Amino acid sequence: MARISSYLYLFQQKLAVVLYLSLRACLGCILLTASVSWVAGPLSPCLVMLPVGPVYVPSGLLALCLLSQSIVCTCPSAARQHTFFRCFSYFQSWPCKVGLSAWLKAAGTCPFRQSLMVIFSRPLWAGFNSPFDWRCTGLLAMEAQIALRSFPLLPLHFSCGNWEIEKLSATSLIVIATDVHREPHLLQIQAHIIVTSLIQDPTVSLHILSRFALPPFRETPYSRQILDHIPRPNVSHYNTMVRAYSMSSSPEEGFYLFEKMRQKRIPTNPFACSFAIKCCMKFCSLMGGLQIHARVLRDGYQLDSQLMTTLMDLYSTFEKSFEACKLFDEIPRRDTVAWNVLISCYIRNQRTRDALCLFDNLNREESGCKPDDVTCLLVLQACAHLGALEFGEKIHRYISEHGYGSKMNLCNSLIATYSKCGSLDMAFEVFKGMPEKDVVSWSAMISGLAMNGHGRDAIESFGAMQRAGVLPDDQTFTGVLSACSHCGLVDEGMMFLDRMSKDFGILPNIHHYGCVVDLLGRAGLLDQAYQLITSMGVKPDSTIWRTLLGACRIHKHVTLGERVIEHLIELKAQESGDYVLLLNLYSSVGDWEKVKELREFMNEKGLQTTPGCSTIGLKGVVHEFVVDDVSHPRINEIYQMLDEINKQLKIAGYVAEITSELHNLGAEEKGNALSYHSEKLAIAFGVLATPPGTTIRVAKNLRICVDCHNFAKVLSGVYNREVIIRDRLRFHHFREGRCSCNDYW
Secondary structure, three states: OHHHHHHHHHHHHHHHHHHHHHHHHHHHHHOEOOOOOOOOOOOHHHOOEEEEOOEEEEHHHHHHHHOHHHHHHHOOHHHHHHHHHHHHHHHOOHHHHHHHHHHHHHHHOOOOHHHHHHHHHHHHHOOOOOHHHHHHHHHHHHHHHHHOOOOOOOOOOOEEOOEEHHHOOHHHHHHHHHHOOOHHHHHHHHHHHHHOOHHHOHHHHHHHHHHHHOOOOOOHHHHHHHHHHOOOOOHHHHHHHHHHHHOOOOHHHHHHHHHHHHHOOOOOOHHHHHHHHHHHHHOOOHHHHHHHHHHHHHHOOOOOHHHHHHHHHHHHHOOOHHHHHHHHHHOOOOOHHHHHHHHHHHHHOOOHHHHHHHHHHHOOHHHOOOOOHHHHHHHHHHHHHHOOHHHHHHHHHHHHHOOOOOOHHHHHHHHHHHHHOOOHHHHHHHHHHOOOOOHHHHHHHHHHHHHOOOHHHHHHHHHHHHHOOOOOOHHHHHHHHHHHHHHOOHHHHHHHHHHHHHHHOOOOOHHHHHHHHHHHHHOOOHHHHHHHHHHOOOOOOHHHHHHHHHHHHHHOOHHHHHHHHHHHHHOOOOOHHHHHHHHHHHHHOOOHHHHHHHHHHHHHHOOOOOOOEEEEEEOOEEEEEEOOOOOOOOHHHHHHHHHHHHHHHHHOOOOOOHHHOOOOOOHHHHHHHHOOOHHHHHHHHHHHHOOOOOOEEEEEOOOOOHHHHHHHHHHHHHOOOOEEEEOOOOEEEEEOOEEOOOOOO
């Protein structure tokens, strides 16, 4: 019987639809079209008057109810929003109420009344295609309740799950709204709040505003409409809205709303200032942040630690480390977040050694707090930048001792840090010990293998990643293409570039093309690299032209190098480093006249070259050297050791590569000028300060020159040391007189 009743019910529904469509077809010729000038867009043809009984009923309502799916799909969002709102106000007019009343009374005598009511109400609660469609649904429900409230024939009350919200108090509504996880239900609650005037209750209105404005819904434009219709919004309402804007794609609106609070003489508080500062950070307005800082000082909020930490973050974002450090000193009670912000500030401002010192200070008992997982992430980033392996190992021990070892983001950061410090064994140990590996884990391992010269292993890891069921992303392909570039795997690199879009649907970006240009340039295929740049699907930037310029220097292609410089000038992106590459190119072919002209041009433009800087970490301390350095406390011993090393290497057959020197000097003078490069000083200090057989690890901010490369290669054999040098592009592992790059760099 139940099945028969179900079939009968479905039959009634379908028959009702057929009757309705037949009625529309029969009366189509006598429809009286009402020209409604204030309704724009594709919905205006639906707003006609359909004669039913003695009065007319607006068929726009029927169209919205019965044909909502098709209408919504064919209307643009902006037109849809404008039209729906105009329709709702139209439906509340007195003639519409009369027409609806007569139509409902006529429908009450219909044998298919239940089916008709189901049909008319189903579009209100059925699944629409976007959050805004649900918003329109909720508003339509609200307006329908207002318009039909007095009709006994169709009792309208809303339900949310198992709750009938018309029977609930304000407190109960807040409790239910907290547990609601679907926007349609929340819209029903909001409709009831407006209908019953509960919107005037500050607690209720604040709660419904928070639910719409903040995660998980984040309906910022709609939340702003709610705020504008709250009768007397207070500072908490504005705080919620400013906070929502700080997390949205329009943070400037949050700052303007904060200014509106001041214009309306609504008192602010530290929370409002903090959210407004975050808005300024997001839309890059230092001036707006300075205005808020001045207001903080005026209102006496400088004792609020959380607000001062947010101000520190503001100055850190704009690389104002001095101001951030000053605020840090003024914070009365520093927590771990404040320490993390200052560490992050130092890293952003290239003060990585100071960041490591801050970690040591934070880890002391007198600091009153301890490093957390965020601190470890930041400090690992600093270790990777400096190549400070010993400090990275210390952070690794801290992570294990304090129970952070299971956090995937920390494990991924450890893999990247060990890889950038040249310790692939430790990176692989961390990778192997991870219970679960995501795409970031695999990408970090592939990139680590690539930068350390293990191109084949990187490609094999890519295959293992696919077999593990992990889909690659754009970062993964950057690592794979980089591996092909460092190892000269031209065919494999072009194959991976092709597979990106065909097999994985990932469009190559400028970084992928840069790797391929580097690959072709290293292989001597300069014309093919130039053609790729001019024909690729993205606009070339200065970095990709510099990559080709570096290849021109390696292969001494002067004509193409000069053409590349012209492209950089067109982009207005030429830097001193570009002219240094061109200087290297001219000097490598012995064109000293052009070297002289280019130097004079650089002096006229005031272009200063970036000084080479090399670092080496010993016993947790990072030592820094520049060319001809005299600042180190043991500098005299270092120079004596370097002279001794040079004597031993010359006996072994080392000869200075004088083409690395850019000045037109004699051979002996050039050799002397090359003797005190920063990486040579760092290596000499490593030999001096460590026991025999200890691995020497050096990090340099620029590309290693040919002479220093040969120097380290010969030294590794003479002194039986492994020397690992990380330059701006890759790692060089020197063992027994050989380099891992096989002199392909």
